[in-house]
Amino acid sequence: MAKHAVESVSPVPEYRAWKTFLDDRLALAGVIVLVLLVFAALAGKFLTDWFVVFDPSVVRLADKFLPPLSVPSEFVAPADIPWFGMYLLGTDELGRDVFARMLQGSMVSLSIGIVAVALAVSIGVTLGGIAGYFGDRRLGFISVDSLIMRFTDVMLCFPTFFLILTVIALLPSSIYNIMIVIGVTGWMGTARFVRAEFLSLREQDFIVSATALGLPNWRIILLHMLPNAMVPVLVSATISVATAILTESALSFLGFGVQPPAATWGNILADGKGFIFDAPWLFFIPGFAILLVVLAFNLVGEGMREAMNPRLRPR
Amino acid sequence: MGSYLIRNFLQRCVLLIVVSMISHAVILLAPGEPSEVDPSNPRMKPEDIAKIRAAFHLDDPLHVQYVYWMRDMVSGELTSFKDGQPVLPKIWSRFLNSLPLFVCATLIVWTLSFPVGIRAAVTRGSLYDRSTTFIAYGLISIPGFFLSYLFILWIVEGFNVPVIGMATFGMQDAHWLYRGMDQLWHLVIPSVMSALAGVAILSRYVRSQMLEVIGQDYIRTARAKGLDPDSVIYRHALRNALLPFVTMFGLMLPGLIGGSVIIEQIFAWPGIGRLGYDAILARDFPVILTINFIAAALTLAGTFLSDILYAVVDPRIRLQ
Numbered sequence: 109m110a111k112h113a114v115e116s117v118s119p120v121p122e123y124r125a126w127k128t129f130l131d132d133r134l135a136l137a138g139v140i141v142l143v144l145l146v147f148a149a150l151a152g153k154f155l156t157d158w159f160v161v162f163d164p165s166v167v168r169l170a171d172k173f174l175p176p177l178s179v180p181s182e183f184v185a186p187a188d189i190p191w192f193g194m195y196l197l198g199t200d201e202l203g204r205d206v207f208a209r210m211l212q213g214s215m216v217s218l219s220i221g222i223v224a225v226a227l228a229v230s231i232g233v234t235l236g237g238i239a240g241y242f243g244d245r246r247l248g249f250i251s252v253d254s255l256i257m258r259f260t261d262v263m264l265c266f267p268t269f270f271l272i273l274t275v276i277a278l279l280p281s282s283i284y285n286i287m288i289v290i291g292v293t294g295w296m297g298t299a300r301f302v303r304a305e306f307l308s309l310r311e312q313d314f315i316v317s318a319t320a321l322g323l324p325n326w327r328i329i330l331l332h333m334l335p336n337a338m339v340p341v342l343v344s345a346t347i348s349v350a351t352a353i354l355t356e357s358a359l360s361f362l363g364f365g366v367q368p369p370a371a372t373w374g375n376i377l378a379d380g381k382g383f384i385f386d387a388p389w390l391f392f393i394p395g396f397a398i399l400l401v402v403l404a405f406n407l408v409g410e411g412m413r414e415a416m417n418p419r420l421r422p423r
Numbered sequence: 424m425g426s427y428l429i430r431n432f433l434q435r436c437v438l439l440i441v442v443s444m445i446s447h448a449v450i451l452l453a454p455g456e457p458s459e460v461d462p463s464n465p466r467m468k469p470e471d472i473a474k475i476r477a478a479f480h481l482d483d484p485l486h487v488q489y490v491y492w493m494r495d496m497v498s499g500e501l502t503s504f505k506d507g508q509p510v511l512p513k514i515w516s517r518f519l520n521s522l523p524l525f526v527c528a529t530l531i532v533w534t535l536s537f538p539v540g541i542r543a544a545v546t547r548g549s550l551y552d553r554s555t556t557f558i559a560y561g562l563i564s565i566p567g568f569f570l571s572y573l574f575i576l577w578i579v580e581g582f583n584v585p586v587i588g589m590a591t592f593g594m595q596d597a598h599w600l601y602r603g604m605d606q607l608w609h610l611v612i613p614s615v616m617s618a619l620a621g622v623a624i625l626s627r628y629v630r631s632q633m634l635e636v637i638g639q640d641y642i643r644t645a646r647a648k649g650l651d652p653d654s655v656i657y658r659h660a661l662r663n664a665l666l667p668f669v670t671m672f673g674l675m676l677p678g679l680i681g682g683s684v685i686i687e688q689i690f691a692w693p694g695i696g697r698l699g700y701d702a703i704l705a706r707d708f709p710v711i712l713t714i715n716f717i718a719a720a721l722t723l724a725g726t727f728l729s730d731i732l733y734a735v736v737d738p739r740i741r742l743q
Contacts, residue, residue: 134557258438265442265719267677269684270699274711277703278453350564357566358685362700374566381572395569402564410560 128415135411141404149218152211164212165369168203171195173387176206198389200379206393213371213394217401220287220356220372221349227291229345232298233334235260239299240306241329257303260296268293272355276364283366286359290352298341305337343416346409350402357398373398424734431730435723442719443712447489450711479504479708496713505707514695514713518679520589521687521694525679527614532621539622540629544637545656555626562623571616571689578612586612588691613690617683625671632664639663669736673729680718 129135156164170183176198180189197206235256243253272289279285309315310333318328357374359365361381366372368379373394380390476482480491495501501510543552562570578584585591590606597605636642637660645659646652684696695714702710 134560258441261438262442262445265438265722266446266715267680267718267722270680270715270718271446273684273700274450274703274715275453278450278706354564354566358568361566361568361685362688377566377569381568384572384576391569391572395566398569399561399565402566403560406560406564 125415129411132411132414134407138404138407138411141400142408145214145218145401145404148211149215152213153215156208156212164204164208164371166204166208168199171199171203172201173383174199174203175387176389176393197393198387200376200387200390201383206376206390209371209376210373210393210397213373213376214397216283216366216370216372217353217356217374217398220283220290220366221352221405223287224290224294224352225345225348227288228294228348229298229341231292232295233302233338233341235295236299236302237306237329237334240303241310241325241333243303243307253303256299260299263293264296266293269355269358272359273362273364276359281364281367283370283372286356286366290355294348294352297344301341301344302337305340306333309333309336339416340413343409343412346405346412350405350409353398353402353405373401428731431727435727439716439720439723443493443716444489446715446719447492447712448485450708450715451485451488492709492712495709496716501709501713503702503707503710505702505705505710510709510713513710514698514717517693517695517698520692521679521683521696523610524614524617524683524686524692524694527610528618528621529675529678531614531618532625535618535622536625536629540626541633541656541661543626544630544633547634552630556630559623559627562619563627567616567620567685568689570619571686574612574616575689584608584612586690589693613686613692616689617686629664629668632667633660636660636664666733666737669732670729673725673727673732676725676728677718677722680714680721 168180168184170181174180174195176196177194178198179194195205195207197210200206200209239253239256243251243256245252247255272293275289276286279289315328315332318332323332353374356365356372357377360372360374360378363378365375365378368375377391377394377398380387380392380394384391480488483491492501496510499509499511502508503510503513539555543555546552575586579586585605585608587609589609590602591609594602594605637656642655642660645655650659680695680699683692683694684700686692687694687696688700698710699714701707702714
């Protein structure tokens with residue numbers, strides 16, 4: 109069955125999109141990295157928080173600045189000896205195990221990216237959907253559509269990074285505030301896209317007939333319109349996760365990131381920059397980890413975008 | 424067209440005022456204020472704090488504070504909370520420092536991206552295409568400051584090029600030629616670093632635009648009638664692919680203000696991004712608000728400009 113489908117030219121656009129995606133080796137490599145990352149993040153959450161095998165906050169001053177793969181000295185209490193009997197990725201300026209911190213940080217960094225983008229996407233889809241579907245209703249002198257879209261224009265006028273910086277600097281800095289601020293400043297593109305998509309979907313025959321059948325609005329929106337608009341939104345969300353992870357590390361660099369002792373890849377990297385000559389692993393390990401993960405998100409996102417766009421296919 | 428422009432301009436003015444109100448409210452309502460920057464200072468007595476709050480109008484209601492801010496900004500009397508200097512000249516002098524960085528970075532981005540992107544599109548699937556694609560993704564994905572640090576290490580060790588600040592300290596009395604050379608060297612590395620991500624993004628965009636145009640029927644027609652490949656690519660394809668980029672000139676304007684906090688921080692460049700950063704740390708509301716205001720004004724001016732440019736270059740678009 110599957111063999112037959114490969115030989116004939118498939119008429120189903122989804123199938124062709126899949127095939128383009130699977131042919132893209134870079135995107136596949138990205139998928140593998142992301143799957144590994146999710147496992148690392150879950151393992152990190154599990155092993156450092158709930159069932160403590162690696163305690164990232166154990167301070168061993170006798171063992172500070174040990175390079176990767178070195179063995180703990182005899183001054184370390186037996187309870188504090190790391191799991192594999194050595195420091196897989198070395199230790200930092202307080203003798204904390206970098207491997208444990210990276211493992212804990214993977215969950216934090218990943219969840220900052222995903223929660224922030226999920227927030228942005230849900231705000232964007234809600235506002236864009238309302239503007240696209242109920243746009244011609246009027247609230248006093250202004251229609252719903254122009255109210256929402258003017259608000260979107262207002263939000264687009266702020267210099268995003270500067271705004272994030274201002275708000276983060278003024279708010280007490282916590283991981284939740286960072287997620288919320290990145291999310292709240294990132295929904296405008298989604299809103300505009302969903303609105304445009306809803307406006308064109310609303311005119312199509314299947315929606316007109318659904319309306320003629322007397323289906324309730326929520327059913328039309330959730331079951332008939334949203335699924336048709338969601339795929340491109342999810343593609344751009346994948347790329348936004350990458351951007352959010354980078355924003356988090358940039359905030360950490362400026363000193364506004366998640367505060368110690370909590371570890372994120374961004375603040376391990378930002379702390380490591382002070383020891384770039386004495387302990388280069390503190391700088392290079394988180395730096396390349398961020399590079400790898402962000403690259404994977406970007407490659408997967410671009411691979412999906414290319415697979416979805418029929419005009420970019422080779423002919 | 425004339426009435427469209429006037430209407431659009433007025434709409435943007437209203438938008439700008441709304442933006443300034445929102446940013447004013449957000450910044451003043453957020454916790455933290457100038458009197459609390461140094462709470463552990465034992466010499467700060469409650470009456471001093473009250474004096475500071477009164478001097479900065481911090482006890483007045485929000486809309487009154489907004490009116491004070493607007494009045495002072497328009498009349499040019501707005502002074503910084505931190506040092507009492509007038510804000511507008513302060514921002515202007517920092518802006519003049521940021522300008523060369525922005526111009527250099529923009530030149531690098533626009534001159535490099537087009538050849539790279541066009542060649543990648545024309546030789547789609549080749550080794551060149553795949554390697555530039557990969558490098559571009561790498562540059563987009565690497566944290567900017569991580570890359571800058573690596574680059575600084577390499578360039579300082581290998582080439583003995585000065586990197587920090589706008590000029591070498593102690594060169595003030597040197598001949599103007601040496602001074603100019605010195606400043607030029609200081610400019611090179613920061614502008615290359617702030618251009619790299621831009622090159623990566625823009626060249627990808629050029630590539631996808633070119634690919635989209637190359638797939639069109641009129642390109643096939645041009646090939647079919649036997650034109651040589653160069654004139655198909657550069658006369659028929661490129662000119663159509665260029666259209667969206669004209670509008671990007673307008674969208675670049677806000678980059679003058681907000682684009683360079685990190686780079687200026689790394690290279691100790693006394694530009695507008697660092698001014699904003701320092702103002703945020705010091706809760707210097709007038710400076711923060713004014714920079715935000717200018718950035719919003721530039722964004723609005725940029726999109727306005729790009730609308731007009733688009734109508735000018737693309738005859739299919741009519742503004743009405």
